[in-house]
Amino acid sequence: MDSIATPLRQLLYVSSSNPRGAKIDVPEVVAQSRHNNALDGVTGLLWSDGKRFLQVLEGPADSVATTFARIKADTRHHAIVVLHERDIAAREFGTWTMAQRVPGDSADAFDERIRRLLENASETVRGNFLGLIAARNG
Template identity: 50%
Template sequence: MTNVPLRQIFYASLCGDPIDLDDILQQSRHNNAVDGITGLLWFNDGHFLQVLEGPADSVANAYARIAADRRHHDIRILSDRSVAAREFGYWSMERGSACADMGLRQRLARRLSDAPADIRAAFAASLAGD
């Protein structure tokens, strides 16, 4: 069995229009399951933070769809790197938001404990804004 290179993209974007976050999450979970992508979607006060990880081609295609989505504005890649193993492998696509419960916050803290400093810092800033 050949090891497939894994890619992880971490991006931030703004959303100016009202959105149906549950609809976005449902569609993301479906698409990502088909494409072998795991990650985390965090939404707080019109700001998205998302980590996508999986096969390099799948992540590139998913990010291209997101970048073309008119609901995202001022999209910025914060980190784009190869990873040896999934850092969010147990998360098909978790939803986090400003009203996240303590259990989600604790799971997020555990997942982020070994993440690169830029990813930890971005999520810490978003959580501090709650």
């Protein structure tokens, strides 16, 4: 349960792999993230094709700040741009979820999975994720 006294923060950013065009080991990132985020009470969603990243982080403001500072210092990606950062009344993504296309998933199945994950998200978050997915598929 989130404490009423602690404001919840949501941060959405995009980035690209470093060096440019390199494919980074996304499952490794997810494993690290799940471990750390669970300890810190941070949840969200990471979308990646290995070369581009769109991530939303949600949790107590100080935890989100600490997590994002660590992510920013990671040399596996660069060109990090914060799309928005705001206080939220409740988490839009209940649990940490990684949307990654797994072998055997069709593009449609993948997109459907993302749409389901985004059902409770704000217009901004949903628009950003869906825009990136559309750009990749187009």
